[in-house]
Amino acid sequence: MTDDLIARLAADLKPVRPMAMHRLLIGALLASGVVAVLAMLMLLGMRPDMDAARVTMIYWTKFSYTLALALLGLAATTVLARPGGRSRWPWLTGIALLALLLVLAIIQLARSDDMMPMIMGSSIIRSLTYIPIFSLPVLLAAMLALRRMAPTRPALAGFAAGITAGSTGAWIYAFACTETGMMFVALWYTLAIVVVGAIGAVLGRFLLRW
Amino acid sequence: MQADPTETRLRTLMLAALDGDAAAYRTLLAELGKHLRPYFTRRLTPAFASHAEDLVQETLLAIHTRRMTYDRNRPFTAWLHAIAHHKFVDHVRRQSIRLTVPLEDDAPILAHDDNADALARRDLTTVLDTIPPRTSDLIRRTRIEGASVAEAAAAHGITETAAKVSIHRGLKSLAARFSGGSKP
Numbered sequence: 001m002t003d004d005l006i007a008r009l010a011a012d013l014k015p016v017r018p019m020a021m022h023r024l025l026i027g028a029l030l031a032s033g034v035v036a037v038l039a040m041l042m043l044l045g046m047r048p049d050m051d052a053a054r055v056t057m058i059y060w061t062k063f064s065y066t067l068a069l070a071l072l073g074l075a076a077t078t079v080l081a082r083p084g085g086r087s088r089w090p091w092l093t094g095i096a097l098l099a100l101l102l103v104l105a106i107i108q109l110a111r112s113d114d115m116m117p118m119i120m121g122s123s124i125i126r127s128l129t130y131i132p133i134f135s136l137p138v139l140l141a142a143m144l145a146l147r148r149m150a151p152t153r154p155a156l157a158g159f160a161a162g163i164t165a166g167s168t169g170a171w172i173y174a175f176a177c178t179e180t181g182m183m184f185v186a187l188w189y190t191l192a193i194v195v196v197g198a199i200g201a202v203l204g205r206f207l208l209r210w
Numbered sequence: 211m212q213a214d215p216t217e218t219r220l221r222t223l224m225l226a227a228l229d230g231d232a233a234a235y236r237t238l239l240a241e242l243g244k245h246l247r248p249y250f251t252r253r254l255t256p257a258f259a260s261h262a263e264d265l266v267q268e269t270l271l272a273i274h275t276r277r278m279t280y281d282r283n284r285p286f287t288a289w290l291h292a293i294a295h296h297k298f299v300d301h302v303r304r305q306s307i308r309l310t311v312p313l314e315d316d317a318p319i320l321a322h323d324d325n326a327d328a329l330a331r332r333d334l335t336t337v338l339d340t341i342p343p344r345t346s347d348l349i350r351r352t353r354i355e356g357a358s359v360a361e362a363a364a365a366h367g368i369t370e371t372a373a374k375v376s377i378h379r380g381l382k383s384l385a386a387r388f389s390g391g392s393k394p
Contacts, residue, residue, distance in 0.1 A: 002266055006239040013235050015228065016228045018282060020278040082289075082292075083279060083293045084288070084292030149276060210272065
């Protein structure tokens, strides 16, 4: 029985390229990211004041905060995709980034006359809707890729994939978002990303069992 | 890093398999099967020992389908163990084998036989009688009753060094006489 299995598996052997796992994950993220970008362009379009925004601090804050979280999420996902993988520094670095953003946001609030627009903005619902929508293709692609890997902590691996997808969705949404408050990003972008992370954790529990 | 021979051999086979060497892969899987069978048997209660073969097959299959997750720069045995452990935990959960008793404590009832201990003690006495009485007493005191060499030496009024030499010679002659294959 076991000998038959070994013979069949040996006959089925195909070479595995070095970094095959990384290639699969990154490929899945890039392909699904393109889908999400197209969805953003069709549903919302780029913000009309792009040229003016490109020189503002808040534009680059949104850009780099979400991109950094996406990369940290990818780092955690890659570690957790291996059996027995443990991730620590990506989470701690992500929390440190959020803390840094909050500090910047508080400085910005202290300098402004009217705080409320900086915190509540005018598009909370829009952000909380579109970030998950743009995250969805990325989350599904990451889950499909992870199903071929060996996460021994499925919920945590799903959470990491969700944070990656949520941050990618937020990064894409940022090109359409005209909010100017750092606190808006710190609160509502982060909330949207964590919600997608939670969805990933639940999906991971069920989809990533092996 | 310390190079464990098993680790080195299995890792070499795995790296060859990842590059597409089917013969190395077959050798690797066969050897892993031999390692995994006792690994699972030991962890299952005797009532579930028949599940060991299923677990071996499931683990080999997981190794095959998820071999891209092996990091070529890391120890192979650690990766193998993580997969085998995951398969075991998953199996226990799925079969809802209730581990209300720690696995080690659920040994067969007759595994320990006090009568056998008494027999072993009598054998020991017989064996010790075949060497000079002082030597056998020194061995009995230090190796069986747990006295220190100094105490045993004092009881016989000899130096510690002499006692050590005597014990060593006695054990050596016992080993020569009772280890397998020696002829009279």
